[in-house]
Amino acid sequence: MIEIDNLTFQYNNSDRPALKDICLHVEKGGFTGIIGPSGAGKSTLTYCINGVVPHYLTGDFYGSVRVCGLDTVDNGCMVLSRHVGSVFQDPESQIVTSVVEDEIAFGLENFNTPYDEMEKRITESLEMADISHLRHRDTAGLSGGQKQRVAIATAIALRPEVLVLDEPTSELDPEGSASIFETLSRLNHEYGMTIVIVEQKVMLLSKHSKRLIVMQDGRIVLDGMTREVLRHSEKLVELGINCPRVVELAGKLSKNGLYQGDCPTDVDEAYTMVTDILRRQK
Amino acid sequence: MKSLLTYVNGESFFHRLHPLTKLAWAVAACVACFASGSLPFVAAMVILCILIAVFGGIFSEALSVLKFFGVVAAILFVLQIVFVRSGIVVISLGGFSVTDEGLLAAFFVSLRTVGSLAPLSLMIMFTPTTALSAALTDNLRVPYKYTFIVTAALRFIPTFTDEMDHIVQAQISRGHAIDGKNPVKRFFGILPMSIPLLVSSVRRIDQMAISLETRGFGLGVRSTYKKQSFKAGDFIALAFVALILVLGIAL
Numbered sequence: 109m110i111e112i113d114n115l116t117f118q119y120n121n122s123d124r125p126a127l128k129d130i131c132l133h134v135e136k137g138g139f140t141g142i143i144g145p146s147g148a149g150k151s152t153l154t155y156c157i158n159g160v161v162p163h164y165l166t167g168d169f170y171g172s173v174r175v176c177g178l179d180t181v182d183n184g185c186m187v188l189s190r191h192v193g194s195v196f197q198d199p200e201s202q203i204v205t206s207v208v209e210d211e212i213a214f215g216l217e218n219f220n221t222p223y224d225e226m227e228k229r230i231t232e233s234l235e236m237a238d239i240s241h242l243r244h245r246d247t248a249g250l251s252g253g254q255k256q257r258v259a260i261a262t263a264i265a266l267r268p269e270v271l272v273l274d275e276p277t278s279e280l281d282p283e284g285s286a287s288i289f290e291t292l293s294r295l296n297h298e299y300g301m302t303i304v305i306v307e308q309k310v311m312l313l314s315k316h317s318k319r320l321i322v323m324q325d326g327r328i329v330l331d332g333m334t335r336e337v338l339r340h341s342e343k344l345v346e347l348g349i350n351c352p353r354v355v356e357l358a359g360k361l362s363k364n365g366l367y368q369g370d371c372p373t374d375v376d377e378a379y380t381m382v383t384d385i386l387r388r389q390k
Numbered sequence: 391m392k393s394l395l396t397y398v399n400g401e402s403f404f405h406r407l408h409p410l411t412k413l414a415w416a417v418a419a420c421v422a423c424f425a426s427g428s429l430p431f432v433a434a435m436v437i438l439c440i441l442i443a444v445f446g447g448i449f450s451e452a453l454s455v456l457k458f459f460g461v462v463a464a465i466l467f468v469l470q471i472v473f474v475r476s477g478i479v480v481i482s483l484g485g486f487s488v489t490d491e492g493l494l495a496a497f498f499v500s501l502r503t504v505g506s507l508a509p510l511s512l513m514i515m516f517t518p519t520t521a522l523s524a525a526l527t528d529n530l531r532v533p534y535k536y537t538f539i540v541t542a543a544l545r546f547i548p549t550f551t552d553e554m555d556h557i558v559q560a561q562i563s564r565g566h567a568i569d570g571k572n573p574v575k576r577f578f579g580i581l582p583m584s585i586p587l588l589v590s591s592v593r594r595i596d597q598m599a600i601s602l603e604t605r606g607f608g609l610g611v612r613s614t615y616k617k618q619s620f621k622a623g624d625f626i627a628l629a630f631v632a633l634i635l636v637l638g639i640a641l
Contacts, residue, residue, distance in 0.1 A: 164603055189604050189606040193604075201595075203545070204541075204602065205519065206518065219612075220609075220613045223615065266605070
């Protein structure tokens with residue numbers, strides 16, 4: 109679905125590359141999380157997938173990026189937008205119309221979707237993002253979290269094969285963030301939508317993502333199944349990633365030879381891990 | 391902060407009219423107010439606007455716009471009184487006098503200002519911008535790119551006023567004095583803050599351009615979600631608009 113080979117990219121007016129020698133293959137139906145300290149190139153990587161780099165944000169581009177079989181250098185954002193849905197960090201600047209339903213219709217109109225189909229998709233994507241009650245609201249009066257939900261609904265409505273999200277829950281409360289992840293999981297399972305998401309909430313992310321990528325200084329430093337990657341908790345702490353406490357605990361326990369199993373991702377799993385160790389100690 | 395000049399959601403008769411009918415009314419009322427030489431006619435137009443706002447259920451929102459026009463009208467009123475010197479002196483205060491012609495001209499100019507600007511603002515408050523741009527594109531064949539500029543501009547008014555509020559509050563909290571009585575001082579107090587506003591606006595617009603690109607803006611043929619057709623109410627309203635235009639020019 110996404111094939112990135114030896115990608116190095118340096119923005120114009122920058123003295124060092126934002127991405128260095130990235131190799132990343134994402135299969136269809138994948139749910140890939142990207143974490144890393146700020147300035148690691150996470151956002152730039154998402155821009156490379158939806159074609160914003162190198163078409164809108166320009167610079168020196170080496171290597172190749174193919175998304176849904178389309179080379180992103182030969183095909184502009186507009187062509188790619190038929191396949192890739194994007195949700196950006198700042199919800200305010202992604203909203204282009206004044207009313208929520210118009211905002212969702214905007215993308216559909218651009219793709220020349222017939223009226224009945226539009227009506228159906230608007231209703232459906234509003235439901236999925238859990239904002240049906242906001243349908244006729246003025247976009248200017250929404251809270252940051254509500255705007256993020258609108259941005260997500262807008263992307264979902266286009267039914268892309270790949271959905272790229274850059275910190276889509278930054279302005280949502282824990283409960284709201286969890287429900288967004290539930291929605292993404294549903295899209296992933298039911299529609300086989302390939303999801304690539306940059307997220308700071310590692311705990312929540314690792315509960316849903318199948319694969320986890322850790323970036324630092326423009327490079328991919330860890331890449332693997334979520335639980336595999338979480339085993340390197342020391343490395344994550346060293347990178348300054350807000351590592352879940354349970355992961356840190358499991359890391360310390362396995363360092364002392366007390367635990368060898370899979371890394372827990374929530375409190376319940378950690379509880380089982382600890383009680384197992386205690387039982388064996390007896 | 392609730393910004394002026396945004397769409398106010400509602401289900402009234404005026405909300406349901408075709409966007410072009412409302413646009414025709416706004417243009418006709420503006421022309422009529424300027425063409426007419428009759429004070430009662432212009433006053434009637436202003437009252438008509440107020441009635442429309444009341445029956446459209448947007449009176450409280452319209453009131454804040456009216457306040458703004460009131461200030462503009464008041465300034466024009468004073469200027470007319472000061473500068474029109476012909477006619478019989480009605481009030482005399484020291485060396486300053488007010489003439490009857492001056493008063494008449496003052497009433498005329500201020501009512502004309504309100505009467506010609508208010509319909510346009512009401513139209514914006516009654517019409518979702520997307521519906522207006524769809525109507526302009528579908529019925530008047532205005533290229534979508536141009537109507538989109540209008541949609542986007544109106545969409546960003548509240549964003550920018552919010553942003554300005556944040557900047558002003560941040561500066562006030564650091565002890566920058568801008569809330570004085572003196573309007574000149576206020577102006578020079580606010581002026582430096584337009585630079586951060588400009589910078590953040592440019593950044594916002596850049597981001598929005600990226601968002602547009604990734605949502606297929608400009609792909610070619612596009613469909614419209616809010617397509618409206620002219621109904622009986624529109625023809626009645628248009629007949630009324632024509633009447634206003636004729637009366638305005640005749641009187």
